[in-house]
Amino acid sequence: MKNTKNLNFEELAVKSKSLRYNIVKMIGLAESGHPGGSLSAIDIVSSLYYNIMNYDPKDPKQDSRDRFILSKGHACPALYVTLADLGYFKEEELWSLRQLGALLQGHPTIEIPGIEVNTGSLGQGFSSSVGVAIGCKLNKYENNVFVLLGDGECQEGQVWEAAMAAAHYKLDNLIGFVDRNKLQIDGCTEDVMCLMDLKAKFSAFGFDVFEIDGHNFEEIVKTAELAKTMKNGKPKMIIANTVKGKGVSFMENNVGFHGKAPNKEELEKALAELQ
Numbered sequence: 001m002k003n004t005k006n007l008n009f010e011e012l013a014v015k016s017k018s019l020r021y022n023i024v025k026m027i028g029l030a031e032s033g034h035p036g037g038s039l040s041a042i043d044i045v046s047s048l049y050y051n052i053m054n055y056d057p058k059d060p061k062q063d064s065r066d067r068f069i070l071s072k073g074h075a076c077p078a079l080y081v082t083l084a085d086l087g088y089f090k091e092e093e094l095w096s097l098r099q100l101g102a103l104l105q106g107h108p109t110i111e112i113p114g115i116e117v118n119t120g121s122l123g124q125g126f127s128s129s130v131g132v133a134i135g136c137k138l139n140k141y142e143n144n145v146f147v148l149l150g151d152g153e154c155q156e157g158q159v160w161e162a163a164m165a166a167a168h169y170k171l172d173n174l175i176g177f178v179d180r181n182k183l184q185i186d187g188c189t190e191d192v193m194c195l196m197d198l199k200a201k202f203s204a205f206g207f208d209v210f211e212i213d214g215h216n217f218e219e220i221v222k223t224a225e226l227a228k229t230m231k232n233g234k235p236k237m238i239i240a241n242t243v244k245g246k247g248v249s250f251m252e253n254n255v256g257f258h259g260k261a262p263n264k265e266e267l268e269k270a271l272a273e274l275q
Helices: 009-030 035-052 073-086 091-096 124-138 157-168 198-204 217-229 264-274
Strands: 067-070 145-150 174-180 208-213 236-241
Touching: 009 035, 009 073, 009 091, 009 217, 009 264, 035 067, 035 073, 035 145, 035 174, 035 217, 067 073, 067 124, 073 091, 124 145, 124 157, 124 174, 174 217, 198 208, 198 236, 208 217, 217 236
Parallel strands: 067 145, 145 174, 174 236, 208 236
Antiparallel strands: none
C-alpha cells in the first residue's frame, strides 16, 4: 500500500494551483464542463489525496485502500486532474475531456482507473458511499471512505436518507465533506432552496460535524486527520466553506461559471492568472 505524500501546506498550495491550471485548461479545450465547483473543490480533493488517504495507483483495487467518492460528480475535472497527476492514467487523457470515445467524460465512471462509483445524479454518490462503508465494515477493512458533496446537492431528500442510514449503522469509517460554496446552477443556494444550518442538520442526524475554511490546507488536513481517529460509532461530516471558481478572479462567486466553459479569451486570461 502506497501511503500519502504528506506535502507541507506550502507544497499543497503549489500543487493545488497547478491542478487548478489543468482544470481550467481541460474544460477550456473541451468547450464544456463545470469550472466553478471544480475550482472550489480542488483544495479538498488535493488535501485528501496528497496528505490523508492511503492508496496505490499501481494497484487501485487493493482491499485495504481508502475510498474516495465524488458525489457532486459534475466537478469531476478536480478528480481527473488529481488522478492523472498521481499516475492513475496519462495526463494526455485530460485534453480529450468529453470527446466521443474518450476515457474522461462529464461525470465519473468506473471505467476510469481510480474511480470507485459512477456518480452525477445528485444524492446517489452519498448513498453509495454509505453502502461502500458498510461493506468495508463487514469485511473488517481498516480503512476510511471519503465522500464529497455539493451544498446544492444537500437539497436532495436522498442525502438525508443516506445520512440517517450512516448514523444507524454506526459508520465511523465514513468521512464526508460538503463543498459549501453557496452557489448552484440557478443561483444562490439560499434563494433556490434555503439549506439553513447544515452543521446543525448533520449533527441532528447523528454525525460528528466540523466546520472549516475549505481553502485553508492546515484546517482541511488537521480536521480530516482528527476525523480518522474518532472511532466512536458516529459518521463524520466536514462543512467546508469555499468560493465558487476559486483561483480565477472573474470566475470567483460567479454563478455563470457553474456549468459554462471559458471562451478562448477567458481561457487565456484564466491560465495567465494561474501560471
